[in-house]
Amino acid sequence: MGKGDKKTKRGKIYRGTFGVRRPRIKKKVSAEQKISVGNKAKAK
Structure with missing residues (x-):
């Protein structure tokens, strides 16, 4: 879990x-x- 992990938020940021x-x-x-x-608005 960390920078190299494609499935984590940190990995996505990296x-x-x-x-x-x-x-x-x-x-x-x-x-x-x-x-x-x-x-x-249009006048009548």
């Missing part, structure tokens, strides 16, 4: 890979993108 033990962190969509300028 190799620079991702998987079950070390999932990718997804970027959160900012509030400005959710309320984009193109989606303005």
Whole structure:
């Protein structure tokens, strides 16, 4: 168990890979993108 182990978090960090033990962190969509300028309310 350690750096050489493909199945551990430390091993994933060492190799620079991702998987079950070390999932990718997804970027959160900012509030400005959710309320984009193109989606303005239309007047009736």
